[in-house]
Amino acid sequence: MSTKIIYDGIKWHLQSGYFTYRPKINGKVVAIRLHKYIYEKFYGKIPINCVVHHKDLNRRNNNIENLQLLTLVEHGKLHNIGRKTFLGRHHTKESKLKISLAHKGIKESRETCRKISEGQLGKKRTEETKLRMREAWKIRKSRSKNGL
Numbered sequence: 001m002s003t004k005i006i007y008d009g010i011k012w013h014l015q016s017g018y019f020t021y022r023p024k025i026n027g028k029v030v031a032i033r034l035h036k037y038i039y040e041k042f043y044g045k046i047p048i049n050c051v052v053h054h055k056d057l058n059r060r061n062n063n064i065e066n067l068q069l070l071t072l073v074e075h076g077k078l079h080n081i082g083r084k085t086f087l088g089r090h091h092t093k094e095s096k097l098k099i100s101l102a103h104k105g106i107k108e109s110r111e112t113c114r115k116i117s118e119g120q121l122g123k124k125r126t127e128e129t130k131l132r133m134r135e136a137w138k139i140r141k142s143r144s145k146n147g148l
């Protein structure tokens with residue numbers, strides 16, 4: 001099993017189960033997780049209070065199709081479902097099955113995440129920007145469907 005991969009010309013090292021890149025920004029070392037990096041590359045900034053979840057629970061599978069944006073609450077629920085059968089750091093087949101079934105009830109929640117972070121920031125969008133965002137969404141959705 002490889003502990004290093006190259007993505008976007010960057011070398012990512014396996015760290016705590018995640019592929020991580022640690023660049024120095026303004027003299028400070030920051031840790032960037034590959035799954036977040038990829039998600040943001042496709043869909044833009046991850047809103048506050050939201051996490052990028054690996055659908056197949058394999059933290060090394062960072063295919064965009066395997067990444068799902070969830071609110072912290074949804075994410076917690078999802079992992080709690082499999083907790084009883086969760087052994088150490090790895091999920092058992094049984095817990096994986098339970099989680100994958102739970103997935104079907106939870107949709108990609110970018111919209112929910114956006115609402116939460118907007119609420120936190122106290123920002124309100126005008127109808128016009130909302131409409132523009134909705135259009136941008138449709139384009140993104142059709143793009144991801146076509147695998148572009």
Ligand SMILES: [Zn+2]
Binds near residue numbers: 052053075
């Ligand atoms: Zn997760």
